[in-house]
Amino acid sequence: MVGMPSLGDARIAAVEYRALGPVRRLVAPEFLYELADRAAPRLLGWHLESRVDGMLSKLALTEVEAYRFDDPASHSFGGPRGRNVVMFDRPGLLYVYRSYGLHWCANVVCGKVGEGSAILLRAGTVIAGEETMISRRGRSANLTTGPGNLCQALGLTGLHNKIDLFDPRSPVRLLPGKPPSSIRITPRIGISKAIDKPWRFLAVEPG
DNA sequence: TGCTTGATTAACT
DNA sequence: GTTAATCAAGCAC
Numbered sequence: 001m002v003g004m005p006s007l008g009d010a011r012i013a014a015v016e017y018r019a020l021g022p023v024r025r026l027v028a029p030e031f032l033y034e035l036a037d038r039a040a041p042r043l044l045g046w047h048l049e050s051r052v053d054g055m056l057s058k059l060a061l062t063e064v065e066a067y068r069f070d071d072p073a074s075h076s077f078g079g080p081r082g083r084n085v086v087m088f089d090r091p092g093l094l095y096v097y098r099s100y101g102l103h104w105c106a107n108v109v110c111g112k113v114g115e116g117s118a119i120l121l122r123a124g125t126v127i128a129g130e131e132t133m134i135s136r137r138g139r140s141a142n143l144t145t146g147p148g149n150l151c152q153a154l155g156l157t158g159l160h161n162k163i164d165l166f167d168p169r170s171p172v173r174l175l176p177g178k179p180p181s182s183i184r185i186t187p188r189i190g191i192s193k194a195i196d197k198p199w200r201f202l203a204v205e206p207g
Numbered sequence: 208t209g210c211t212t213g214a215t216t217a218a219c220t
Numbered sequence: 221g222t223t224a225a226t227c228a229a230g231c232a233c
Contacts, residue, residue: 065214075214082228083228098227099214100214100215100226100228101226101227102226107214147214189215
C-alpha cells in the first residue's frame with residue numbers, strides 16, 4: 001500500500017444529452033476529461049461490458065495504468081500519428097492496439113480532445129459470461145488478468161478500436177460500478193521509459 | 208525496403 | 221529464471 005488518493009464520492013457523472021436525432025446517447029463521465037493519472041483511479045470498479053459476437057461478458061475493472069502525452073512511455077508521446085490518433089480523440093473512446101505482435105491491449109481515451117491521454121485496462125474480476133470467457137481463452141486460469149488476457153476474454157480486437165464506450169448501441173460499453181475500498185499505487189509494468197511514474201492503480205478489497 | 212523494438216504471455220528449465 | 225511465439229509501428233537508410 002503506497003497511498004490512497006481521495007476519490008471523492010462515487011457520484012456517477014455520466015451526462016445525458018439529446019442528440020439531434022431520436023437516439024439518446026451518453027457522453028463520458030466528467031472525470032474522464034482529466035489527464036490519465038487523475039482519471040485512471042476513478043475508473044477502478046467500473047464495469048466493462050462486451051456483447052461482441054452476440055455473447056455477453058462483463059468484468060469489474062481492478063487494475064489500470066495511466067499514459068499521458070508528455071510521457072515517453074506513452075504511444076501518444078510525439079503527437080498524433082499512425083495507430084495512436086484515437087488517443088487524441090474525445091474521451092470515452094476505446095483504443096485497441098496490437099502488442100508484441102501477439103496480443104490486443106485496450107485503453108480508454110481520457111483527457112480533453114487533442115491531449116493524447118489514455119488508461120490501459122490491465123485486469124478485472126468476472127461479473128458475467130464466465131463460460132464465454134473460458135471458451136475464448138481456451139482455459140480457466142488467469143481469465144481476465146493481464147491486458148492481453150482481458151482483451152481475449154472479452155473478444156476485443158483491433159476491430160473495436162475507436163468504439164464509443166458510452167454509446168448504448170456499442171458492442172463494448174463502460175457502466176458505473178462500485179468504487180474499491182482502497183487503491184494500491186505502483187510503478188507501471190512492462191515499460192522501459194518513465195518507469196518511475198507511480199501510475200499503476202489496483203483495486204484493493206478488504207480480506 | 209529492411210531492421211529493431213515492444214504498455215505480453217505461457218511454456219519451459 | 222529463461223525463452224519462444226509473432227507482427228505492427230517506427231525509424232534508418
